[in-house]
Amino acid sequence: MAFLEVNGIQKSFGKNEVLKNVGFSMEKGEVLAIIGSSGSGKTTLLRCLNFLERADSGSFSVDGEELFNAEKTYTDKEKREKRLRFGLVFQQFNLFPQYTVLKNVSLARELLETDGKKLAKDEKRRIFKEIEDNSRQLLATVGLAEKAGDYPCNLSGGQQQRVAIARALALSPDILCFDEPTSALDPELTGEVLRVIRELKSTDRTMIVVTHEMNFARGVADKVIFMANGVIEEEGTPDEVFGNPKSPRTKAFLEKSLENI
Amino acid sequence: MSFLEVTAQLANGFLTTLLIFGITLVCSLPLGLLITFGSMSKIPPIKWLVKTFVWIIRGTPLMLQIIIVFYGPGLIFGWDSLPRLAAVLVAFVINYSCYFSEIYRGGIESIPKGQYEAGQVLGMTKKQIFFKIVLFQVIKRIVPPMGNEIITLVKDTSLARVIMVVELVQAAQQIVAQKAIIWPMFYIGAFYLLFSGLLTILLNRVEKKLNYYHS
Numbered sequence: 001m002a003f004l005e006v007n008g009i010q011k012s013f014g015k016n017e018v019l020k021n022v023g024f025s026m027e028k029g030e031v032l033a034i035i036g037s038s039g040s041g042k043t044t045l046l047r048c049l050n051f052l053e054r055a056d057s058g059s060f061s062v063d064g065e066e067l068f069n070a071e072k073t074y075t076d077k078e079k080r081e082k083r084l085r086f087g088l089v090f091q092q093f094n095l096f097p098q099y100t101v102l103k104n105v106s107l108a109r110e111l112l113e114t115d116g117k118k119l120a121k122d123e124k125r126r127i128f129k130e131i132e133d134n135s136r137q138l139l140a141t142v143g144l145a146e147k148a149g150d151y152p153c154n155l156s157g158g159q160q161q162r163v164a165i166a167r168a169l170a171l172s173p174d175i176l177c178f179d180e181p182t183s184a185l186d187p188e189l190t191g192e193v194l195r196v197i198r199e200l201k202s203t204d205r206t207m208i209v210v211t212h213e214m215n216f217a218r219g220v221a222d223k224v225i226f227m228a229n230g231v232i233e234e235e236g237t238p239d240e241v242f243g244n245p246k247s248p249r250t251k252a253f254l255e256k257s258l259e260n261i
Numbered sequence: 262m263s264f265l266e267v268t269a270q271l272a273n274g275f276l277t278t279l280l281i282f283g284i285t286l287v288c289s290l291p292l293g294l295l296i297t298f299g300s301m302s303k304i305p306p307i308k309w310l311v312k313t314f315v316w317i318i319r320g321t322p323l324m325l326q327i328i329i330v331f332y333g334p335g336l337i338f339g340w341d342s343l344p345r346l347a348a349v350l351v352a353f354v355i356n357y358s359c360y361f362s363e364i365y366r367g368g369i370e371s372i373p374k375g376q377y378e379a380g381q382v383l384g385m386t387k388k389q390i391f392f393k394i395v396l397f398q399v400i401k402r403i404v405p406p407m408g409n410e411i412i413t414l415v416k417d418t419s420l421a422r423v424i425m426v427v428e429l430v431q432a433a434q435q436i437v438a439q440k441a442i443i444w445p446m447f448y449i450g451a452f453y454l455l456f457s458g459l460l461t462i463l464l465n466r467v468e469k470k471l472n473y474y475h476s
Binding site (some may be wrong): 080083087115151 | 379398473474475476
């Protein structure tokens with residue numbers, strides 16, 4: 001059984017069927033790139049995996065454990081536990097503006113490990129210290145150690161997105177998802193974000209990247225999925241999909257994408 | 262009547278003005294948030310009940326509400342009326358809670374959905390998302406409109422005299438009636454100006470303090 005198994009995901013918004021029976025799988029340590037034109041369902045798929053949308057039917061499992069099955073209902077608490085298997089980096093970063101960069105990274109873990117729990121002061125201080133050290137380390141990983149005390153509004157878009165990556169890593173997700181992580185960035189800033197994702201790949205992090213950066217998908221992904229109109233039109237290695245696309249739709253999409261470069 | 266005597270008598274009325282102002286503010290700020298939650302409730306009956314209530318309160322004069330709170334229970338149920346000041350406070354707290362609730366609602370709805378989703382994917386509870394992420398951003402956004410409402414409250418306190426509560430205007434009116442001098446009536450303007458001036462400075466400070474980031 002593969003590390004991530006996604007089966008028969010179907011999702012409609014009103015009468016608009018956005019995902020039609022989508023299924024795929026990936027192995028641990030792999031990078032999966034999902035490409036396709038706007039409205040093809042890529043983002044919705046990612047949002048279903050992160051429990052931001054509820055699929056109408058289908059299921060998915062990580063490491064053999066079923067996380068979601070449309071036939072079951074889950075309490076908020078169950079959902080919270082399950083969604084921590086995934087991390088999500090948003091197109092618009094969505095950093096918390098009132099907190100420093102460091103606090104943005106550490107907040108969720110602090111709440112998870114201390115909020116609502118009766119802890120001795122020493123114990124609490126020890127946990128906070130450990131989380132802070134870990135958060136600083138993560139900031140160093142994305143090359144922003146010296147920005148720990150700054151506020152997001154004083155950072156460039158590329159730096160903000162790198163903070164968002166560190167924030168998503170803070171909870172050690174099994175699979176890190178990126179929803180068009182560079183689409184809100186000026187071209188000269190996309191490089192620094194893609195570099196961080198590349199570095200994460202070298203540490204064998206399992207990642208799903210929804211992207212419009214074809215060169216990046218080709219160069220970094222182990223596997224590429226091309227989506228069109230809510231279905232997986234084509235999937236394979238980058239060489240297969242980019243070098244020798246079988247579906248005429250894929251061919252047309254790739255030709256158009258390359259035209260724009 | 263000397264200037265000092267008039268000042269002393271007006272100061273007495275001004276204390277009542279301050280009392281109405283202070284208690285209304287302290288009670289309405291949290292109560293307003295509760296009404297906001299009601300008007301944003303996902304349970305339709307609660308939502309519409311609260312929205313109708315807010316409509317009635319915002320749609321009728323505060324002066325009328327004071328009169329109803331004071332005379333209503335006696336006329337309808339034959340109960341004893343509340344002490345005058347208490348009736349004023351009840352009317353003011355209800356009225357201002359409704360106005361505040363709409364400002365809160367505007368503030369809450371202006372927070373981008375992405376802030377909630379970021380909290381959600383980080384495994385936070387709804388409560389944590391509201392209190393640790395959203396609330397502070399809401400406060401920053403609503404300080405200017407709240408300031409407006411708070412300054413209005415300073416002057417609205419003068420409506421209390423409709424049921425003979427001796428606040429600042431009523432205190433001046435008594436002097437005017439008893440001593441046949443008109444100037445105390447103009448003099449009280451200085452009290453209001455001074456107080457709202459102080460509040461303006463205070464509100465500006467709060468605004469500046471919250472300006473350490475922009476979103």
